[in-house]
Amino acid sequence: xxREQTVSGASQAGRGRPPARGGSARGGxxxxxxxxxxxxxxxxxxxxxxxxxxxAGEQGLTFRALAARLGTGVGSIYWYVASKDELLExxxxxVLAGVLTQTTHLGGDEDPIDGIRQIAIAFYAAxxxxxxxxxxxxxxxxxxxxGLTLYDRMGRETMRLDLTPRQRFDAVSAVMAFVVGVAAxxxxxxxxxxxxxxxxxxxxxxxxxxxxxxxxxDDFPFLHHIADxxxxxxxxxxxxxxxxxxxxxxxxxxxx
Amino acid sequence: xxREQTVSGASQAGRGRPPARGGSARGGxxxxxxxxxxxxxxxxxxxxxxxxxxxAGEQGLTFRALAARLGTGVGSIYWYVASKDELLExxxxxVLAGVLTQTTHLGGDEDPIDGIRQIAIAFYAAxxxxxxxxxxxxxxxxxxxxGLTLYDRMGRETMRLDLTPRQRFDAVSAVMAFVVGVAAxxxxxxxxxxxxxxxxxxxxxxxxxxxxxxxxxDDFPFLHHIADxxxxxxxxxxxxxxxxxxxxxxxxxxxx
DNA sequence: GCACTCTATCGAACATCGTTCTAGCGTATG
DNA sequence: CATACGCTAGAACGATGTTCGATAGAGTGC
Numbered sequence: 001x002x003r004e005q006t007v008s009g010a011s012q013a014g015r016g017r018p019p020a021r022g023g024s025a026r027g028g029x030x031x032x033x034x035x036x037x038x039x040x041x042x043x044x045x046x047x048x049x050x051x052x053x054x055x056a057g058e059q060g061l062t063f064r065a066l067a068a069r070l071g072t073g074v075g076s077i078y079w080y081v082a083s084k085d086e087l088l089e090x091x092x093x094x095v096l097a098g099v100l101t102q103t104t105h106l107g108g109d110e111d112p113i114d115g116i117r118q119i120a121i122a123f124y125a126a127x128x129x130x131x132x133x134x135x136x137x138x139x140x141x142x143x144x145x146x147g148l149t150l151y152d153r154m155g156r157e158t159m160r161l162d163l164t165p166r167q168r169f170d171a172v173s174a175v176m177a178f179v180v181g182v183a184a185x186x187x188x189x190x191x192x193x194x195x196x197x198x199x200x201x202x203x204x205x206x207x208x209x210x211x212x213x214x215x216x217x218d219d220f221p222f223l224h225h226i227a228d229x230x231x232x233x234x235x236x237x238x239x240x241x242x243x244x245x246x247x248x249x250x251x252x253x254x255x256x
Numbered sequence: 257x258x259r260e261q262t263v264s265g266a267s268q269a270g271r272g273r274p275p276a277r278g279g280s281a282r283g284g285x286x287x288x289x290x291x292x293x294x295x296x297x298x299x300x301x302x303x304x305x306x307x308x309x310x311x312a313g314e315q316g317l318t319f320r321a322l323a324a325r326l327g328t329g330v331g332s333i334y335w336y337v338a339s340k341d342e343l344l345e346x347x348x349x350x351v352l353a354g355v356l357t358q359t360t361h362l363g364g365d366e367d368p369i370d371g372i373r374q375i376a377i378a379f380y381a382a383x384x385x386x387x388x389x390x391x392x393x394x395x396x397x398x399x400x401x402x403g404l405t406l407y408d409r410m411g412r413e414t415m416r417l418d419l420t421p422r423q424r425f426d427a428v429s430a431v432m433a434f435v436v437g438v439a440a441x442x443x444x445x446x447x448x449x450x451x452x453x454x455x456x457x458x459x460x461x462x463x464x465x466x467x468x469x470x471x472x473x474d475d476f477p478f479l480h481h482i483a484d485x486x487x488x489x490x491x492x493x494x495x496x497x498x499x500x501x502x503x504x505x506x507x508x509x510x511x512x
Numbered sequence: 513g514c515a516c517t518c519t520a521t522c523g524a525a526c527a528t529c530g531t532t533c534t535a536g537c538g539t540a541t542g
Numbered sequence: 543c544a545t546a547c548g549c550t551a552g553a554a555c556g557a558t559g560t561t562c563g564a565t566a567g568a569g570t571g572c
Contacts, residue, residue: 039520039521040520040521062557062558062559063558063559063560064557064558064559067522067523072521072522073521073522073523073524074522074523074559074560075521075522075523075524075560075561075562076520076521076522076523078559078560078561079519079520079521083559083560084558084559084560134440135391135440148471148476148479149476151478151479152476152477152478152479153478154478155478155479155481155482156477156478158478159477159478159481165481165482165484165485166482166485166489167497168478168481168482169482169485169486169489169494170494170497170498170501171498171501172478173441173494173498174434174497174498174499174501174502176437176441177434177437177438177440177441177498178430178433178434178437178498178502179437180436180437180440180441181432181433181434181435181436181437181438181440182433182437184390184391184433184436184437184440185432185433185436215404220404220405220408221408221412221415222407222408222409222410222411222412222414222415222424222428223404223407223408223411225411225415225421225424226411226421226422226424226425228421229421229422229425230425233422233425238425238426238429241423241426241430242426242427242429242430242433242434242502243430244505245426245427245430245502245505245506245509246430246434246498246501246502246505247505248504248505248508248509249500249501249502249503249504249505249508250501252504252505252508253501253504296549296550318528318529318530319529319530319531320528320529320530323551323552328550328551329550329551329552329553330530330531330551330552331531331532331533331534331550331551331552331553332549332550332551332552334530334531334532335548335549335550339530339531340529340530340531
């Protein structure tokens with residue numbers, strides 16, 4: 001019995017909205033009998049939107065492109081969704097739902113901080129190759145039900161630590177902010193040529209490293225210092241390294 | 257002798273670009289002799305763009321709105337800027353430049369980690385009430401000269417800590433990602449009514465807290481647990497709290 | 513079977529945005 | 543005076559989000 005949109009209030013229901021049709025796993029295709037007109041569902045609309053976002057990025061999600069993919073007209077989409085913002089919210093929420101099902105078994109009996117770590121990593125994994133999520137995650141977190149659930153799940157781990165409510169609130173918010181910040185980074189770094197495959201990623205990174213070296217050890221000693229590390233680093237590893245720093249701070253605070 | 261755009265390569269110079277007119281502090285107004293036609297400058301264009309972004313947000317920055325503000329036509333803007341992306345990059349870079357001048361005196365003789373802290377706080381302060389920066393900060397960080405300078409300035413502090421180059425790289429990246437994550441959060445939380453001033457912020461927060469309580473202590477124990485903290489918290493304080501957790505982790509790593 | 517209602521589909525039409533194109537002004541240079 | 547070039551300016555184009563009205567299908571009452 002999960003409720004729908006308790007906190008949301010994102011839109012005031014422009015004309016009407018479908019009765020949310022229980023969890024029928026119908027999939028969404030017109031598959032049925034001999035219907036001539038296409039039949040859709042909120043699920044299929046959002047799912048195709050996510051697919052489109054994954055393939056072409058945020059600017060690739062167009063109402064017309066989505067309509068063509070669904071084999072329908074533009075107007076039909078507006079029956080299920082009041083605006084593009086709501087479409088993106090629902091898309092982000094659907095991905096969050098996936099993260100939730102992957103993390104249901106996590107946490108509980110082990111080290112609480114390790115539970116946070118695993119949830120955060122699962123969260124991060126969902127953002128990889130999904131740049132569009134970065135921008136909408138925290139917006140979603142505070143609004144939609146799945147975001148709140150994830151937030152709560154992580155927070156539940158902190159309740160087993162010796163911290164004040166305030167410290168728990170700050171800790172969970174910090175971890176969330178860190179994940180979103182990394183996600184925002186990932187999506188925006190490669191400047192088009194790399195994403196298209198026009199230029200190989202390694203070549204780009206190498207030339208970037210050379211440019212970092214050219215900046216000179218005098219004016220930019222740190223960049224010069226880490227040029228090699230930059231060229232060799234792995235994003236996922238760096239994420240875990242930063243996360244562990246944050247978690248070490250939390251652990252230290254709890255042991256005091 | 258600072259160089260211009262060594263690493264950038266953002267645009268291939270559509271038709272031509274002004275000779276960057278040295279650091280003349282002219283401001284940008286047509287002020288001069290008896291010119292009849294309006295005269296602009298890259299500085300004035302970017303400055304007005306920042307002002308427009310601050311007032312109306314990212315969606316408020318329109319080429320037409322910007323042109324009207326400058327008292328010119330749309331086409332004129334394209335003489336200074338090749339695309340809206342470049343305009344946003346330059347806007348973000350200008351704000352970064354402001355952060356840099358405010359942090360020049362920081363770091364050096366005190367505790368290195370405290371230097372990082374102060375730079376990060378100044379960085380954060382620039383993002384307050386500037387939601388549009390969150391999305392473009394890291395893109396800018398890796399591309400424009402001011403972003404690299406800020407990155408380097410923070411990294412220089414880590415070089416005085418007993419860490420490997422890799423650990424320094426990870427630490428600075430983590431702090432940057434955290435700041436951006438918090439910034440992305442700040443900008444997207446208030447859902448329109450609050451930003452317009454239609455609803456008082458306190459009223460909104462209070463009703464949100466009540467909704468968090470309604471979610472129930474059974475399904476969302478953590479949200480129930482921190483409902484009061486949420487209503488009473490201050491964003492800047494929470495940022496510092498999270499930052500200190502991260503810095504504590506870095507300090508611990510350096511002392512090992 | 514028939515009229516009627518409600519849900520849902522669909523595409524034309526509109527406003528707005530980023531961007532391009534071309535005409536032309538004004539200044540400097542010969 | 544004539545020519546070249548830096549820069550201004552707005553009309554025009556294609557794409558996008560959104561609205562609106564027409565209409566088909568399924569269910570309902572008689």
